[in-house]
Amino acid sequence: DIQMTQSPSSVSASVGDRVTITCRASQAIASWLAWYQQKPGKAPKLLIYTASNLESGVPSRFSGSGSGTDFTLSISSLQPEDSATYYCQQSNSFPWTFGQGTKVEIK
Amino acid sequence: EVQVVQSGAEVKKPGESLKISCKASAYSFTNYWIGWVRQMPGKGLEWMGIIYPGDSDTRYSPSFQGQVTISADKSINTAYLQWRSLKASDTAIYYCARRMNDAFDFWGQGTMVTVSS
Numbered sequence: 001d002i003q004m005t006q007s008p009s010s011v012s013a014s015v016g017d018r019v020t021i022t023c024r025a026s027q028a029i030a031s032w033l034a035w036y037q038q039k040p041g042k043a044p045k046l047l048i049y050t051a052s053n054l055e056s057g058v059p060s061r062f063s064g065s066g067s068g069t070d071f072t073l074s075i076s077s078l079q080p081e082d083s084a085t086y087y088c089q090q091s092n093s094f095p096w097t098f099g100q101g102t103k104v105e106i107k
Numbered sequence: 108e109v110q111v112v113q114s115g116a117e118v119k120k121p122g123e124s125l126k127i128s129c130k131a132s133a134y135s136f137t138n139y140w141i142g143w144v145r146q147m148p149g150k151g152l153e154w155m156g157i158i159y160p161g162d163s164d165t166r167y168s169p170s171f172q173g174q175v176t177i178s179a180d181k182s183i184n185t186a187y188l189q190w191r192s193l194k195a196s197d198t199a200i201y202y203c204a205r206r207m208n209d210a211f212d213f214w215g216q217g218t219m220v221t222v223s224s
Contacts, residue, residue, distance in 0.1 A: 001169065034210035036152075043202055043217055044144075044152065049210040087152055091209035095168035096142070098152040 002026050002090050006099035014107045019075040021102045023088035028068045032092035035064055035073045038101075039084045047086075048073065080106055109133045111141075113203060113215035119193050119222050126189035127218045129203030136184040137161040140206035143177060143188050146217075147199045157206065158186060193222045 003026035013019050023033065031051040036044040046055045048064035051071060061076040075082055083106050088099040114128040129141060142157035156167040160179040167177070179186045186203055201218045204211035 032209055036211075038152075043214040044204075044211070045214070046210050046212050049208045049212075053208070055210075055212065085151075089152075089154070089210070094157070094166045095170075096154045096157075098144075098154060101151045 001095055002029060002092065002097055004088055004090055004097050004099040006086075006088055006102050008102060009100070010103040010105065012105045012107050013078050015078055015080060017078045019078050019082075019104060021073045021086055021088075021104075023066075023071045023073070023099050025069045025071075025090055025092075029090045029092035031067045032090055033064070033066065033071045034089045034091065035062075036087045036089065037082075037084045038087065044087065075104075078104075078106065082106075109205070109213045111203060111205060111213050111215040113201075113218045116219040117221070119220070120224055121194055121222055122192050123222075124189070124191050125193055125220065126187050127201060127220070129186040129188075129215050131184045131186070131205065134205075136179075137181050141179065141186040142204050142206055142211060143175075143186075144202045144204065144211075145171075145199045146202065152202075155188070155201075160184075160186065193220075195222050195224075198222050 005024045033051045035048040038044040052064045085101045085103045110132045140159045143155040145153045155171045156177045158165045158177045160181045176189045204214040
């Protein structure tokens with residue numbers, strides 16, 4: 001299985017700050033990487049697919065980049081509603097696998 | 108509007124069997140894979156497996172192979188996740204979701220499964 005490692009595990013930032021989360025794959029996955037946001041008690045929500053494509057309806061302050069083994073999710077100007085846990089997930093090969101999650105908190 | 112609606116919460120005893128469902132609407136059910144994801148209490152997301160309802164092609168994570176069965180009934184646009192003999196460690200929220208652009212774009216609301224004696 002391909003292992004996905006996210007860092008940091010948690011981050012605390014102020015409204016308006018830029019936040020960056022990284023995700024590293026244990027082997028090359030081209031651009032087969034998605035990012036999800038999950039708020040407490042809710043199902044995950046797709047933010048980014050194929051590394052850099054913004055899902056319809058997702059605010060443009062979210063962006064994704066990377067290819068191969070190293071990927072990033074950026075929030076350009078953190079908003080209060082962005083407080084959540086974020087997960088990366090590879091879809092290069094079955095079984096798909098998720099990162100362990102990064103909790104984003106607002107200071 | 109695309110919807111994926113899951114069956115309600117379940118409380119079971121160890122050793123009991125269970126089948127939970129995931130009903131899709133407003134899209135061509137047979138043309139999109141449906142996957143299942145586990146989330147144990149306070150933990151992250153785990154990919155369990157995925158099925159293509161058009162031909163029932165099914166893939167499992169090695170962690171879940173033999174522990175659960177994924178199936179689909181295309182006549183009623185519904186996918187299923189079932190257990191023959193539940194364990195306390197199966198206590199979790201289970202999500203189904205549609206595969207699109209090699210990601211899960213529409214998610215069910217989750218089914219909470221509690222296994223306790």
